[in-house]
Amino acid sequence: QKEVEQNSGPLSVPEGAIASLNCTYSDRGSQSFFWYRQYSGKSPELIMFIYSNGDKEDGRFTAQLNKASQYVSLLIRDSQPSDSATYLCAVNPSGTYKYIFGTGTRLKVLA
């Protein structure tokens, strides 16, 4: 089992719809969870981080964390074509400063 798993996609959604991206992780003691967006040929950029169970909202983005089920998700409301990118989930395992990244989910927002 990979430490951080994501569906590679592509996930296609129409413009204006809600895109839902999911990530599961294996280290139950993980404390910090991150979502990065990576455009083709570019470096990852941080979208959101979440530490506590529940939802965290920032503009059109909502991160959801469920530690009991070991998953973290990212919802993008009112999806725009400019949201088309690969979304990387990253987890900070307990007791380390390492970040374990998933392979990313490619999102395509259709105009």
Place this chain on the structure above:
Amino acid sequence: GAGVSQSPSNKVTEKGKDVELRCDPISGHTALYWYRQSLGQGLEFLIYFQGNSAPDKSGLPSDRFSAERTGGSVSTLTIQRTQQEDSAVYLCASSPTSGRARETQYFGPGTRLLVL
């Protein structure tokens, strides 16, 4: 302010040659990370530096890979006797000094390495 910078942006080398990749973190950031991203893959952790502490080298794939960080700032990743499977984008990231904010990584533009 200036972000994380990396050089060169692209490097083409022949199998068996050594290469050096450079990273300049954001000024004042004490944490520095190196990652490798192969085509269509996620980021693979290589090494982590924090201040003057011993680096976490647990992600280095072989003894051909080494890294150093001089004066707590600039870092160099060296790959000796390069192999074709070393071809990838090598990304550097840095983090601030303290508090929860230290967990926010800022990535450089990467070095695209191609080993022929």
